[in-house]
Amino acid sequence: MAANHLLYISGGARSGKSRYAEQRALALAGPRSYIATCPIIDDEMATRIDRHRQRRDGQGWHTIEEPQDLTAALQTTRDSRVVLVDCITLWINNLLYAAETELNTIDEGAIQALTLQMIDAARQGERTVIFVSNELGMGIVPAETLSRHYRDLVGRCNQTLAAHADEAVFMVSGLPLTLK
């Protein structure tokens, strides 16, 4: 049993990623932290978040809402035995949105640097860190430049997380396929 374990979980929308991630976390003893990257921006999202939160109720999770600085959130939660980051896709969405507002740009190099920084932080502490992300690139090529850019940033980040993970899982129809 590794003292520090990185688990990467990917899959499509409604593929059971969050549920599987929580099952894996609940199978581990000790303090649990949940890092939610998701800012509540509309009713549909509020409903989704609420459904996820209900599942965690009464299971002793410490929840942190952090839409952007995942490195800091991972440093803060160093004493937890398991930390679940849900999800990477929204994190990148938040970074993109902030960059646009501030007239900056986020490119693959920037995402790569932030991802490696985040992995470094996750490697600190005797804990399992679970990253949940989405597969976005298996449909028709989107017509909009921004959608393609977003898809590419997520793909780049996913590759880096999966390459560094001790264990990588791809969810299909609620069932896990082992990538490594």
Add this chain to the structure above:
Amino acid sequence: MAANHLLYISGGARSGKSRYAEQRALALAGPRSYIATCPIIDDEMATRIDRHRQRRDGQGWHTIEEPQDLTAALQTTRDSRVVLVDCITLWINNLLYAAETELNTIDEGAIQALTLQMIDAARQGERTVIFVSNELGMGIVPAETLSRHYRDLVGRCNQTLAAHADEAVFMVSGLPLTLK
């Protein structure tokens, strides 16, 4: 060899799902039923249906066209040794369309209840029941609320079918990956 066997087959568009499902069905002896969920609504669809039907020609299939009540169709076909339901995605599409017309709504709870009912019906009889569905959630998040809703309903149904299936397969480029 189980007396009753549920096989779940998923995959993207043009991934060889229907062909694989038919191969699996043809490998089994005894009466075969084909439950087509697909109402013919345009020429493009007619062409696709016709291509599928040609493949089944002369292979002794009993075909039932049932766009909505799959539970009833599964009860009717209890004496078949193999029943192929193709496909779940169109079934949910049909339910959504009917709900809109009748000013009702179909939510995940309703789909979940109908899916469990359908699984109960499939569990009756000494037969193999094959469900074919689609993976819809691995592309960019669709801009339209209805598309997201549809994707979520299909995802929920797929998870339930895969969880209850004795065997689950994910088709990629015409080749089967075993999910369980």
Add this chain to the structure above:
Amino acid sequence: MAANHLLYISGGARSGKSRYAEQRALALAGPRSYIATCPIIDDEMATRIDRHRQRRDGQGWHTIEEPQDLTAALQTTRDSRVVLVDCITLWINNLLYAAETELNTIDEGAIQALTLQMIDAARQGERTVIFVSNELGMGIVPAETLSRHYRDLVGRCNQTLAAHADEAVFMVSGLPLTLK
């Protein structure tokens, strides 16, 4: 070790397909050819191509740019020990575009015939031929007829390539899943 080996690599956008294909090619000794199907049509594409080309720099690749006649390109490169075709999706895109311009049509039968011809050419020579393609059918069904047609042509071609390949791999988040 087979004298002639066909390797099929598929996956979503930014799933690490090209990088993995090049790693596999670089692990083999002898002359290497790269068949690029990609005509440079805009700055975004030029940037992507340039990034790929940089990776191949100084590794002794002989590059051929052939947007349409892959059979001829495969015949020309018979003396290479490894030939990488990147990618099938753009090849089909180019065929579709040319067909429209010339008021022809490309249907699944035509793609099937061209694909089999290409496989025949690839089977000549003591070499490994690597085909890189994309999974396009795991998102929401596209609204436009042309997009659906394109997706279907690619799916058909992918199935044929995978069926004939000695080895087939599906890339997810940069990691290879063995299809066969």
